Amino acid sequence: MNRAVNTMMLLVSIYAALTMEVSTKTILCHTDNHEYFHKQYGGCLPCEKCNPGEEQMNIEEWVSSKPQSVFTKYGPTQCPECVTCRSGFFNNGRAFECKRCKNCTLYNKHEVEPCTSISDTECDGVLTNKGYV
Incomplete structure (x- = not known):
């Protein structure tokens, strides 16, 4: 229960940080859109699709496994890792799921x-x- 509360609090904190505005333009990168914030680029870049036999890690698990420094007010600075497909699922190309x-x-x-x-x-x-x- 405590881990679930901590994860929820972390997600709320990240959401609050991600929804802040930057000057007159809002830059907000979302893992749901398969993108991350690239500091040198100054905006969102697309995540790479996973290889055959893999899918993007569950977002909640990924968030709880990362240090807070990965998440900025512009969005995450990394993409979720790719992991092996769950039993009963397959990926025969390059895809996120x-x-x-x-x-x-x-x-x-x-x-x-x-x-x-x-x-x-x-x-x-x-x-x-x-x-x-």
Whole structure:
């Protein structure tokens, strides 16, 4: 419970810092938009998409794992790290999120190849009450 309260307080503090205005122009970079604040550039730059088999780390976990100095009034100065897709999900290209693996039985088919972190489940045939056709 204490960790949840601390995480919530951290998120509120970060939100307050991120919503401050800079002179007449508001510069506000958001991890939700897959961007970060680059000090030398003076604005937001896009985060790189994750490699096949990976997805961007959960934002709440990422925020709680970073020092406060990563977050400025303009937004985070880093992008969330990429981590291996969760079980039951895959990413076969460059993306921020993994997609849910196909469930062959929902298509009345049987599984030919299981889902991996880089490929979806392959289905074939038709299920019947007596087995596969």
